Amino acid sequence: MRRPIDAPGAIEFRRMRPEDLDRVVDIERGGFRHPWSRDLLARELGHAWSNILLAIERDAALQEQVLGYVVFWLVHDEVHILNIATAVEARRRGVGRALMLEAHASGKARGATVATLEVRRSNVPAIELYRSLGYRQVGVRPNYYQEEGEDAIVMLLEV
Numbered sequence: 839m840r841r842p843i844d845a846p847g848a849i850e851f852r853r854m855r856p857e858d859l860d861r862v863v864d865i866e867r868g869g870f871r872h873p874w875s876r877d878l879l880a881r882e883l884g885h886a887w888s889n890i891l892l893a894i895e896r897d898a899a900l901q902e903q904v905l906g907y908v909v910f911w912l913v914h915d916e917v918h919i920l921n922i923a924t925a926v927e928a929r930r931r932g933v934g935r936a937l938m939l940e941a942h943a944s945g946k947a948r949g950a951t952v953a954t955l956e957v958r959r960s961n962v963p964a965i966e967l968y969r970s971l972g973y974r975q976v977g978v979r980p981n982y983y984q985e986e987g988e989d990a991i992v993m994l995l996e997v
């Protein structure tokens with residue numbers, strides 16, 4: 839059985855680098871019906887204001903395995919979460935929660951007081967993750983996801 843990531847030393851975080859693009863694109867494609875393209879991810883990587891953190895586990899040979907990532911912007915006192923995904927095979931081990939907590943901590947260390955995000959109304963796993971962290975619904979953006987005409991739920995957490 840794989841270790842839960844709350845085992846000591848089981849998970850590390852680091853900033854994404856250009857050589858991580860292939861793996862991040864794979865995880866992105868496994869996570870979304872409308873995944874971010876490789877170009878968009880590469881552009882995001884080049885934005886000084888964007889933060890892309892990877893969750894890493896080491897295998898028996900101490901090689902890095904990327905388990906998931908979170909993309910966030912720090913705008914004034916707000917951490918805005920743009921994207922988060924965990925590789926399919928690493929889900930329900932606490933990776934998503936750990937990435938969110940790391941994003942909050944990183945923002946807080948630089949003066950953030952709140953975290954915000956938008957999520958599809960139908961995305962139960964993500965909404966449950968955010969609720970479990972204390973996020974509350976503060977609004978709805980009707981038809982925000984235009985391909986399906988789906989609403990976005992706007993959520994906020996004081997960090």
Ligand SMILES: CC(C)(COP(=O)(O)OP(=O)(O)OC[C@H]1O[C@@H](n2cnc3c(N)ncnc32)[C@H](O)[C@@H]1OP(=O)(O)O)[C@@H](O)C(=O)NCCC(=O)NCCS
Nearest residue numbers: 869922923924929930931932933934935963964966967970
């Ligand atoms: C949402 C997502 C990032 C969660 O990642 P994860 O690493 O599996 O989440 P965790 O293991 O940290 O789960 C933390 C909590 O979230 C909730 N949760 C996660 N997956 C869930 C699911 N499938 N159903 C219900 N609740 C779920 C639970 O409360 C869980 O705690 P528990 O396992 O103790 O019950 C992952 O499902 C994913 O990558 N989805 C596709 C991409 C996506 O939709 N991203 C969100 C965009 S807004």
